[in-house]
Amino acid sequence: MIFKSIGLALKRVLRPRCVLCQMYEAQDPYPLCDGCRADLAWRGETLAVQDLSIQIAFAYQWPIDRLIHLYKYQARLELVPVFQYGLMQLQRPEVDALLAVPLSPSRLRERGFNQSHELAKKMAYYWNIPLLTGVNRRDGLRQKGLGRGERLQNLDNAFSFEPSDKKVLPRRIALIDDVLTTGGTLLSLAAFLRAKGVEELTGIVVASQHQHDSNK
Numbered sequence: 001m002i003f004k005s006i007g008l009a010l011k012r013v014l015r016p017r018c019v020l021c022q023m024y025e026a027q028d029p030y031p032l033c034d035g036c037r038a039d040l041a042w043r044g045e046t047l048a049v050q051d052l053s054i055q056i057a058f059a060y061q062w063p064i065d066r067l068i069h070l071y072k073y074q075a076r077l078e079l080v081p082v083f084q085y086g087l088m089q090l091q092r093p094e095v096d097a098l099l100a101v102p103l104s105p106s107r108l109r110e111r112g113f114n115q116s117h118e119l120a121k122k123m124a125y126y127w128n129i130p131l132l133t134g135v136n137r138r139d140g141l142r143q144k145g146l147g148r149g150e151r152l153q154n155l156d157n158a159f160s161f162e163p164s165d166k167k168v169l170p171r172r173i174a175l176i177d178d179v180l181t182t183g184g185t186l187l188s189l190a191a192f193l194r195a196k197g198v199e200e201l202t203g204i205v206v207a208s209q210h211q212h213d214s215n216k
Contacts, residue, residue: 019081020063031081040064040082044089047208049183052190054203055093057086060179064207068178072115083178083206084122093202096170097132098124099193101177101185102159104139119206120176132173134163135193159192169193172200180208 016026024033032040041059048054058064070076071083100120108114124131137159161169173193175186180203190201 019078020067031085040086041207042086043208047180049180049203050187052183052187052201052203054180054183054186054205054208055090056180056205056208057083057090058207060207060209068207072111072178075112077113077118080118080122083119084126086206087119087123087204088126090204092127093129093174093204095129095172095174095200095202097130097172098127098174098176099132099135099189101175101189102135102137104137106139116177119178123176123204129174130170132170134161135189136160136162158188161192161196169196169198171198173198173202175201175203177203177205178207180205 015028016031018024018026018033018036019031020036021033024035026032027034027037030037041061041064043056043059046053046055060068067076067079067082071079098120100114100117102117103111103114120131123129138157163169175189177186180186186203186205190203193201
């Protein structure tokens with residue numbers, strides 16, 4: 001009885017703090033306290049962007065926009081559980097593999113990690129879906145600051161497939177990305193994969209800037 005009481009006391013003391021505020025206890029199984037969880041820009045909907053259905057966890061607004069910026073550009077990897085928790089609220093895709101939107105070699109060297117791949121690894125484990133590798137992105141394709149037409153033109157012939165095991169691509173794939181802006185990157189990657197024989201594609205993103213228009 002004494003040992004049980006000590007164990008319960010230690011558990012209360014050692015309970016993890018909220019990932020965001022670091023002030024209050026995270027409310028298991030969440031990485032956040034109740035206040036921070038309520039403050040997130042929850043969205044939880046599916047958009048049809050041309051011929052691609054995309055599930056969205058959050059709206060790209062405060063504080064999610066700031067958190068994603070810190071994650072991508074300051075390598076704040078401790079924020080991954082927040083985005084993972086958001087994606088966990090979405091419907092599990094009925095696919096054969098998950099694929100993170102790849103970064104170009106120069107951007108990967110500059111950033112040190114692929115933010116979408118880190119999320120895809122977590123979700124592959126959570127959903128028990130294989131994580132696909134071998135799809136690469138060519139250099140010289142910076143999208144930030146470009147308009148929709150410029151982005152789409154810039155993405156022509158942007159990707160390549162070099163499987164390590166020489167196998168063909170699976171029939172059904174879900175694409176994982178951090179932010180949906182114009183949809184150009186996901187649409188271009190989806191077109192590339194369809195040309196390689198993939199039959200069913202869907203998208204899953206942490207946040208989107210689109211509020212209502214599903215055709216952007």
